[in-house]
Every structure is written in structure tokens, then in C-alpha cells.
Amino acid sequence: MTAGEVCSTLQNRLPEIKIELQRGQVGDPWILVQPADLLTVLQILKQDLGLNYLACLSAIDYGTNLGVVYQLRSLSTKFEIMVKTLTSKNNPLVPSLTNLYPAAGWFEREAYDLLGVNFQDHPDLRRIMMPEDWVGHPLRKDYQPPAEYHGIPCDRPDTHQLLQQLHITQQPDKVGTTTTSEVGKTPAGNTDNPGSKSPLE
Amino acid sequence: MTKLMIETLGTESTVVNMGPQHPSTHGVISLRLQLKGEVIEAIDPNVGYLHRSIEKISELTQYTGFIPYTDRVDYLSAMFGNQAWCMAVEKLLGIQVPRRAEYLRVIACELNRIINHLIACGTMAMDLGAFTPFLHGIREREKVNDIMEKICGARLNYNYMRFGGVSRDFIRGLDKEILAFVDRFKKFLPEFNRLITGNEIFEKRLIHIGVISPELAIAYGLGGPNLRASGIDFDLRRDFPYSVYPEFKFRVVTGEGYRGEVGDSFARYMVRIEEMEESAKIIRQAIEGLPEGDYQTKLLRNPVVPAGEVYSHVESTRGEMGFYVVSNGTDTAYRTKIRTGSFTAMSILPKIVPGLMVADLVALFGSLDVVAPEVDR
């Protein structure tokens, strides 16, 4: 079974839902769904296709929106697939998978803590890695660390410089979320003048 | 007067903090227990005391420069972290690893599995009060540390693998030394078992404690020995083959056939003991069949990786270690998510612990083989 076959099976079963198969320039393909349809699609994947093992749940900051990525696996048919959903950065809300896959409980807590994604109907959504009174979501691209925490200084002399460099050269809007093959794009190897790259195409 | 005081003493549950500095939690993990006497009513693991922001550092460091950080994600099985990261980037770059390099990687990883399980079983015995097996395990570990030093130069954080292979070849005579260790280990394992495994007190403290059913293990995403001890026959080396594991004959050990139930703490312990034996077999086969050739494909020191996403996983000592890497066409990753076996093993605690006593919790926690750096990264 391949990802393309799974995608066409889903599209046949649920013709009114928007499901796309995407891939980057290299690497694995993924199935993109809307957050509202996520539970329906995953229910079918779990029950009909036997993908009963959630290997990994991660969240990414794409600049203008946040993505949540699921790695699903079937232990009996030895098949795995990646599913992705995108939500806005200002009000990120994704349905929680804890009823379908209990493994998602702590992964979602981590995504909330480090990236600020809110999961609907999660039984216990609170910070897991950072202390409870930490401010901000550290893995976001525009995160600024505090100057001090409980009296301990947090700064390095060049922290702000490092984070500036991150925000500019990481080009968050260019990370592949489209179906184009992006052939001919020259990879950016030098950071001499990172500010000269245009943010949008 | 005394009778009145006893009558007004309440008997409600108390919340007790176990950790973060505790001799039995393996690393800095804090467990909040709600106790009624000695019986645990509820448990809330409080992790994050060792969150070293390794995922954020991957966005600030170049691909090759991140390899030492992958050692420290789980320092007791550093080779697996190296391998998972190198496999992810190699998939994105589309390069092949030479056969000799794959064999060297397998030998290093299986040696690492042996020494990790020695510490796991040793510290579990130490938590239950038996100090000697731990010292015997440490003694064998020292021998392997010498071998690791000859392989890659370091005793603990190896930084051995590179994209396209390993960083250096074996020195002359090292394969004979590793074979000598494997022969010695074959005699050591029955000695270790005679010390602790057949002991009545040890077995009584572990059988029927913390039984995890197969459905629960799959639902909570357990992996490695924890999953196999619950009776599920799944091993990434055999079922999602990577590297040169298909060329070796080894048995996937499950938790059936031991005293007690399938999925209890004793089964998890025994699965680790038997896995050490299987790893020794793999090392012997690898050394005897070691091919000639390059130890690394020639590569730019600072590769620029095309845009794409990949999820690569290896069968690490505690479960599945997976690296989800998103690249954007530069020489620095855009996002790395590290998935570790201990994270899911910790998440199952609130489900299986209520009803146990505090001493049983210590035994269960040792049998799950959770280490703090893997949980927090």
C-alpha cells in the first residue's frame, strides 16, 4: 500500500472533504486535511486501514500558520503514513486525539507548551516541559527569551543577535506546504546578506 | 485527652512529592503521589527538569554540527541517536552508505544496547535493594567503554556517525578485541543471572506488578522491550528493516513463557536480559562477516539539504527513537522533532499505577526503564 492509494481511498469514501496528497522536494509525502475533518479521517484510518499506532505527533511554526503532523503506523500490515493539518497562528485550535489514540495525550501537551497549539477536548492541557509560570512558547520562530527567571539571569551577550539570524534566514514562508515540485530553486548556502531574501514569492 | 485527639485526626489522602532528587527516579523526574496510607490513589508525573531545548538548538546549528547533540538526547544509547539523525539526513540528501560503514554502525549500536541494558537491569536491582549486580554490570561496562574509546575516542558521548558512514575505521586488532569481549560476555550473563534473576525475593517483587495489556501498550505508543514484554511481536529491525539488519539472524524476544504474567515487570526485565544475548549474537555475526570497503561516502563537510520532510526511526534500547526532520533548502534544519521511547512510557503511568503501593511503584518504574533525558530532551 502506498500513500497515494490511501489518499484515493479516503477521497472515495469522503468525497465532500478536502484531502490532498503533498510532498516536498525530497522525502516522504503527507496527506493534508483540514482541522475540522481530522477526527473523521483518522477514525477511518484507524478502523478500516488498521493504523492503530500513533508513533509521533509534532507541531511546526510555518510563520503565518502552525502545523500539526501525525505519524501513524499499522503494526500488523507494516505500513506507515504522515498526516498533516494546518491552523492559524493567532487562534490555533485543533481537535484532540486522546479518545482515538491515548498516546496523543502527552504529545499534545508538549505541542501546547512549546508552540501554543490549543487542542479541543483535551482532558488535561497544561505545560509539561517548561515551568508553570513560564511566559511564551519557546519553539515559535518569533520567541524572545526573558531577561531573567526567578532571579537567575537568562541572557547571553548575543542572544538577540542569534534569534534575529534565525528569523531571517529560516525563511518560514518558503517551507514546503504546496504541491509544486520547486525544481530549479537554488538552495541558500550563504548567509552573507540574509536580509536580501524576499519573504514572499 | 488522647482519645479525643485520635478521633479528630483525619484520614484523608496526602500529596507527597517523590523527586526531583531521588535515588530511585532515574534522573530528575518528579512524581506527585496522592497517598492513602501506603497505597497510591493518583499519580502526576512532573517532567521537564532536564529540558535542554535540543530541538530549538537544531534550528540554530548546521546539520553536521548537530550530531553531538543527538548523543545527548539519550546518553545511554548515544549511537542510536546518531544513527537516527544520520539516516534522516541521508534520506533527504539521497546518499547511500557503504556496506562496511553499515556493519560498523550495527556493531556500535548493538554494543551500546548491551551496555545500556546492563545499567537498566543493574539499577533496577539496586532500587530493589540488591547492590552487587549493579557493580558487576558496571565492571563489564568499563570493558566496553575501553572498546568504545578505541572505536571513536569517547567513553560516553560518542559522536561517531557521520552522514554517509562513520567518522573513522576500526584500528588494527579491534575486531579481535570485540570478539574476545563477546566470548567473555557469554560467560558473564549466566553469572549475572545466578546473582539476581533466580532470587525468590526479587521475583516476588516483580511478578504481577504493573501488568500492561497488549491493547494498552499499543494505545499508549509503547515500544521496545516494554511493548514486546506485553506479548506483541514487533521489532523495527525486522519489520521496518533499515541498515543491514536483514542480513543477521536474531530472535525477537517477547514476554511469553516467564514466571508471572505476560506484560508484568518481571517479563520486561527478562526481555532485556535475553535481548543482551541476542545483541551479542548479532555482534559476532557482524564481526565475522565484516566486508572491506569505505567507511564513509565522501561528502561536503557542510551539506545543503533540499526542502522536504522525513521521519526516520530506529529500534533504540528503550523503544522507538524517531527524528522528524523538516528542511528548507539551507544547511540548517527548519524543525526537528525527536520522539523517544521513554516519553510514551512515562505517559502510561497515570493509567497503571493507581492501586499499587509505593514500593511497587519503584519496581515498576525501574522495569519501564525510563530515563529523564529522553523524556525531556
Added chain:
Amino acid sequence: MSELEWAEGIILPTKIDWLLNWPRRNSLWYLLFATACCGIELMQTGGPRTDLDRFGMVFRATPRQADVLLIAGAVTYKMADAVRRLYDQMPEPKYVLAMGSCANCGGLFQKGYSVVKGIDKVIPVDMYLPGCAPRPEALNEALLNIQKKIENERWTLRKNMDSEKLAQ
């Protein structure tokens, strides 16, 4: 330093300072506090090859019985409060050994947002031990250096000391 002379009755010509320091430095009990990778090297140092027990150093699980706080591994902001509390719980005289790069200065996690860049921002440190992870022999030497430091402590005649003698 005066020698021990065992005579008929016990006559011990020595300095009071040396006599007070001798048992203290030969039975340094360290707190079993291992955060990260350096903790494994600490366990190996207590193992059979580099045996710390022969120097009188045993590990204790509670800070109330410990002399030396060995910070082995990276300390995060979440953990720093706990480390401070552990240090406060230890009875005087106490010593702190920062083991490894992460405890000295933050180590290789300089770009991280959650690691304290050096444990001396939280508690006072007596000895710094570089390495990542330091070898057991290096940890052994660091503990022996703490012993030397204890040997030179002065309990009597504190007022008339000049800085040269203190620095020895």
C-alpha cells in the same frame, strides 16, 4: 604538617587545625545528585575500577547527611530552585563541585533557552571540573583537590591571617 608518633601513652604533637581537618577530608560524603550524562560518569567512578569508596567517599541519598554537592550535568531553570533548596539543606561545612561543562558554564547548550549558563549563578562553587563528560580519573583528581583545600583550612587563629596563607 606534623607526623603521628605512637608512643607509650598517646602523645600526638600536631596542629589543632590539621587534626580537625584530617577526619573531615578523609570521609567526604557526596550527595547522589546526577542530572545528565555526567551522572553516568559519576556512577562509573564509584564503580570497581576507579573506586571512590577507598577515599572514604560514599554516596548519600539525602542532603542532610552529605558534605559535597556534586552538580553532575546540565541544570535547567526549572531545576535551579530545587538545587538551591538542596544546597540550603546541607549542613555546614559544605563544598560544591561543578562537574562537567554544563555545570561550569552551560556547556554546549549555549543557544538553548532553558539551561542555566553555569551553576555558579545559583550557588557558590568551590571546584570546577572541565570535560564533557570528564573521565573518572579527572573526577577523582577533582575530589582529591577538594581534600587538599580542606587540609589547608584554618579554624584557630583566624584573625591574623594574611591573604598569602589563605591562597595556599
